[in-house]
Amino acid sequence: MTRIKTLSAVFILLLICVHPRLSAADYSKFSHATPKHQAACNTCHKVPTKNATAYPDIKDYPDHDACVSCHRPQFFKGARPPICSVCHSKTSPRDEVRYAFRNPTSKLQFTTEFPHDRHQDVIAMLRFSHAQQSYNNCTICHASRTTTFKASPTNHSSCFNCHWKAQQPVATDCKGCHKLATPYVHITEPTRISIKYLHEGGGEKKQHVAECTTCHINITKAASLRGLKPDVPITACTECHNKDGLRQDLNKELVALDKNRNFTCVYCHAPNVGNLDPPASHYLIAERPPLKRKDIK
Amino acid sequence: MRAPKLVFFALLLMVTVVLAQSQQPPAKQTGVLRLRVRVKADDSAPLRGLARKRFFLIPGTIEQNRTLIDAIERQTLTSRDCYYQKIGASPALIDWLRAGDCESVYCRGVEPDFVSGPKAVPEFSTAFVASQKEFGNDETARQWLTTNLTPDVRDGFYRARQTVLQTLLKQGGPVVHSVMTDRNGTAYFTDLGPGTYVLSNLIPTELGQTFVTWNCEVQVKPGDLATEKPYLVSNRKDRNVKCVGVEKPKPVCATD
Numbered sequence: 001m002t003r004i005k006t007l008s009a010v011f012i013l014l015l016i017c018v019h020p021r022l023s024a025a026d027y028s029k030f031s032h033a034t035p036k037h038q039a040a041c042n043t044c045h046k047v048p049t050k051n052a053t054a055y056p057d058i059k060d061y062p063d064h065d066a067c068v069s070c071h072r073p074q075f076f077k078g079a080r081p082p083i084c085s086v087c088h089s090k091t092s093p094r095d096e097v098r099y100a101f102r103n104p105t106s107k108l109q110f111t112t113e114f115p116h117d118r119h120q121d122v123i124a125m126l127r128f129s130h131a132q133q134s135y136n137n138c139t140i141c142h143a144s145r146t147t148t149f150k151a152s153p154t155n156h157s158s159c160f161n162c163h164w165k166a167q168q169p170v171a172t173d174c175k176g177c178h179k180l181a182t183p184y185v186h187i188t189e190p191t192r193i194s195i196k197y198l199h200e201g202g203g204e205k206k207q208h209v210a211e212c213t214t215c216h217i218n219i220t221k222a223a224s225l226r227g228l229k230p231d232v233p234i235t236a237c238t239e240c241h242n243k244d245g246l247r248q249d250l251n252k253e254l255v256a257l258d259k260n261r262n263f264t265c266v267y268c269h270a271p272n273v274g275n276l277d278p279p280a281s282h283y284l285i286a287e288r289p290p291l292k293r294k295d296i297k
Numbered sequence: 298m299r300a301p302k303l304v305f306f307a308l309l310l311m312v313t314v315v316l317a318q319s320q321q322p323p324a325k326q327t328g329v330l331r332l333r334v335r336v337k338a339d340d341s342a343p344l345r346g347l348a349r350k351r352f353f354l355i356p357g358t359i360e361q362n363r364t365l366i367d368a369i370e371r372q373t374l375t376s377r378d379c380y381y382q383k384i385g386a387s388p389a390l391i392d393w394l395r396a397g398d399c400e401s402v403y404c405r406g407v408e409p410d411f412v413s414g415p416k417a418v419p420e421f422s423t424a425f426v427a428s429q430k431e432f433g434n435d436e437t438a439r440q441w442l443t444t445n446l447t448p449d450v451r452d453g454f455y456r457a458r459q460t461v462l463q464t465l466l467k468q469g470g471p472v473v474h475s476v477m478t479d480r481n482g483t484a485y486f487t488d489l490g491p492g493t494y495v496l497s498n499l500i501p502t503e504l505g506q507t508f509v510t511w512n513c514e515v516q517v518k519p520g521d522l523a524t525e526k527p528y529l530v531s532n533r534k535d536r537n538v539k540c541v542g543v544e545k546p547k548p549v550c551a552t553d
């Protein structure tokens with residue numbers, strides 16, 4: 001009988017530890033997934049926030065009212081209430097310093113929806129520029145970050161200039177673009193297969209500077225960001241880099257591989273990719289049957 | 298007693314995995330269609346790439362899509378100029394949209410010249426003043442002035458076209474592919490299952506004084522690549538042109 005009691009006690013303890021609803025809530029963590037946190041966004045977030053000076057934006061955490069209305073006991077618990085650390089870098093009544101909004105060290109709780117196809121349709125020319133008019137409108141959101149990578153939007157500047165109050169989804173309709181998701185770490189560096197490629201490159205004439213959709217051929221049909229890859233087919237490269245009388249960069253490396261199965265393709269790739277078997281598409285362009293490294297003598 | 302049971306279950310698991318693997322369908326071989334659209338606005342004009350126009354690929358033959366094609370050919374559309382005249386837009390706005398071949402004001406940046414001065418578009422000037430009051434600085438006011446335009450001026454024409462398009466797309470079934478041409482008139486349809494498709498622009502394209510409609514049958518074979526040979530589309534016949542558009546004169550704007 002005593003054994004059963006002990007086992008039951010251990011079981012209940014385990015249940016309390018494992019089950020989040022039975023354990024004491026951790027008020028230092030804020031989750032939008034909590035049912036009571038799923039009211040309309042403007043219940044807590046005000047649009048625009050007071051600290052948005054350059055243009056109207058949401059650049060700060062909600063005011064204390066948003067939390068105190070439900071969490072009064074947690075707010076006044078001890079000298080350093082854990083709930084304060086959701087927004088404040090120091091939990092002290094004498095210090096108002098807050099983390100950057102949103103806190104870059106915390107996991108993202110929302111995904112962003114962006115239908116490239118619809119936006120390609122309505123925006124045709126480069127905006128906000130006095131340069132020669134161009135159809136390359138991707139730079140509205142994707143400015144150069146390095147010579148290799150383009151940047152992705154990190155604020156609302158390229159959204160609200162159209163979607164402020166009239167064009168749906170408007171600035172107060174957060175759900176129009178942001179969908180609640182399982183918290184995840186945002187990857188800022190995209191996966192690159194051909195790491196040696198430079199967007200601003202292409203020799204003295206900078207021949208890589210073209211309309212983005214010349215190489216990123218699937219963007220104009222992409223209705224969401226899910227599974228969206230800037231998939232550049234090999235043909236986008238070989239139009240110049242493997243053409244009779246011009247360059248033979250692909251053919252040269254395939255010939256080198258024929259002679260040495262351990263050859264690393266380096267013209268476009270870093271060794272992590274250059275040591276793999278070339279994909280069938282590369283052999284197709286070279287008009288040769290595909291080969292695996294293990295089959296090369 | 299336990300060991301034989303474990304061996305039995307392990308064997309059962311292995312057989313299940315092997316069976317599941319053997320039943321996986323072979324990797325689907327898909328094709329790519331490289332579209333090249335070259336047009337002439339009139340006989341004296343040079344051939345040019347048709348930039349920024351959306352094309353659709355509808356599974357099936359022309360006969361299988363007869364109802365849809367009849368609906369495309371029957372539609373009576375208002376031209377951009379007529380739409381904006383009808384809503385009382387200023388001639389300056391109509392010219393501004395025409396210069397960029399724009400279906401909405403989002404299509405090009407509003408340069409300062411078009412906000413004030415001799416080239417000013419009255420709708421932009423009014424919206425700019427409202428934006429100045431709202432945003433407090435001239436640069437944001439200009440860049441965000443579309444937020445203070447009336448919905449009809451802003452994108453009424455685009456929305457009207459989208460309504461027609463969505464109705465037609467419903468008839469085309471769930472697997473209609475669509476892409477938009479780049480500045481050279483090139484676009485790629487990728488991940489296409491082998492078979493017959495109808496290439497269409499669904500909504501006639503305004504070209505000079507005409508509306509052009511394309512509805513052509515296209516064959517996609519497995520392994521087709523986006524390589525050298527594009528599928529050439531035009532409004533003029535030529536030996537290399539695979540799909541010639543049907544041109545109709547644009548209707549005269551109705552006067553109220």
